[in-house]
């Protein structure tokens with residue numbers, strides 16, 4: 001092998017290019033240094049798992065290899081400061097990094113696709129250095145990092161994304177994200193976290209906790225549930241949202257003063273509004289016609305307006321500190337008229353308004369006090385919904 005020392009640079013490059021065609025078979029390789037990583041540098045594809053040993057320290061560069069058909073894992077390498085890669089484009093398994101106490105650099109110049117990202121306990125990681133941006137991923141779980149943003153995650157679609165307990169995370173803007181096929185969840189990140197998904201149209205489940213601003217102007221369809229808990233924004237608007245497949249919830253957000261759903265016609269599960277002390281009027285729902293589950297409002301609101309509501313297939317629980325008895329007149333009449341199919345409880349001047357947990361506790365599709373087959377009709381919607389002229393008339397009169 002001493003001969004290779006005398007190869008001219010151009011020849012060395014040519015042989016490297018030839019070697020790039022190689023597929024190397026695992027099942028796995030454990031590396032503790034950049035030198036160890038050179039064992040797979042000439043493999044275009046490494047067929048197996050790449051494990052960075054917990055004894056690794058300083059920087060580990062995984063250069064040359066273009067694809068890992070398996071996992072890339074590093075756990076508890078507490079002396080590791082950087083993981084870099086110049087050519088790695090895809091990881092077909094899980095990219096898992098946990099307990100990397102001082103790792104501050106994650107630089108992948110070519111990475112565009114990962115099956116799963118699992119990053120937990122990376123308290124020195126402040127930013128990602130992904131020149132191409134990860135455009136495809138099925139699952140993303142990021143917890144306990146120091147990330148300020150997730151720039152470098154440039155997805156167009158994702159199965160699930162759960163971002164929690166990243167106390168410095170204040171800015172999330174995934175511009176190209178159009179579709180979330182299972183769930184998106186944010187909780188306990190930076191106090192001033194502002195989230196923007198300008199092109200998100202279709203989402204399954206959405207859960208936002210401890211968020212200070214959310215913008216989803218293109219959101220048109222939520223297949224599952226959408227819930228907002230302990231958030232600090234004053235207003236929320238979903239101008240293009242027409243339906244949800246599951247529950248819609250606003251809970252424990254004291255600054256919330258208005259909601260706006262100008263296009264929403266159907267809520268496929270329950271409708272829960274509770275403990276938002278600043279929300280004095282429940283309105284902004286001009287087209288809401290059908291609630292497949294139960295309606296559950298508890299708070300300090302002085303008025304309720306849902307002028308198109310003609311079908312609540314579950315029951316209703318309405319409790320407010322307000323003394324405006326007209327609110328309960330409307331709900332009681334709507335129940336008598338058959339708009340509200342289940343049990344109706346309405347209380348004004350209630351010191352401690354209670355929700356009806358059995359009615360809307362669920363986070364997914366239909367939750368209903370009326371039992372039976374309500375979930376099956378979640379799809380029946382629009383012209384095919386079984387509305388009688390009479391209940392429509394009553395609703396239009398009562399829900400001013």
Ligand SMILES: *[C@@H]1O[C@H](CO)[C@@H](O)[C@H](O)[C@H]1NC(C)=O
Nearest residue numbers: 054074075076077098099100
């Ligand atoms: C990493 O360390 C933690 C605690 O220090 C331990 O619980 C965990 O099992 C370790 N993980 C691995 C994969 O060794």
Ligand SMILES: *[C@@H]1O[C@H](CO)[C@@H](O)[C@H](O)[C@H]1NC(C)=O
Nearest residue numbers: 157178179180181201202203
């Ligand atoms: C989102 O993905 C689902 C499932 O793959 C698909 O049915 C739907 O059309 C997609 N929506 C958009 C806006 O691409």
Ligand SMILES: *[C@@H]1O[C@H](CO)[C@@H](O)[C@H](O)[C@H]1NC(C)=O
Nearest residue numbers: 181182183204205223224364
């Ligand atoms: C919503 O999330 C639940 C799991 O929490 C899942 O079972 C369900 O399929 C998701 N909804 C949709 C529409 O994907």
Ligand SMILES: *[C@@H]1O[C@H](CO)[C@@H](O)[C@H](O)[C@H]1NC(C)=O
Nearest residue numbers: 188189191209210229230252
């Ligand atoms: C998030 O909200 C919960 C209440 O739902 C609260 O207990 C928790 O302290 C909040 N976390 C942060 C980081 O704000």
Ligand SMILES: *[C@@H]1O[C@H](CO)[C@@H](O)[C@H](O)[C@H]1NC(C)=O
Nearest residue numbers: 198199217218219220239240
């Ligand atoms: C809202 O929906 C309309 C009609 O489908 C569409 O033309 C418009 O571009 C959407 N707005 C946004 C911000 O996506």
Ligand SMILES: *[C@@H]1O[C@H](CO)[C@@H](O)[C@H](O)[C@H]1NC(C)=O
Nearest residue numbers: 251252272274275298354355
């Ligand atoms: C509303 O607040 C009360 C009192 O803090 C609590 O008991 C109840 O569980 C809260 N309701 C919801 C739906 O969070």
Ligand SMILES: *[C@@H]1O[C@H](CO)[C@@H](O)[C@H](O)[C@H]1NC(C)=O
Nearest residue numbers: 302303304305324326327400
């Ligand atoms: C009482 O509630 C009704 C129904 O929501 C509303 O039209 C009316 O304006 C409210 N009155 C006051 C004083 O808020």
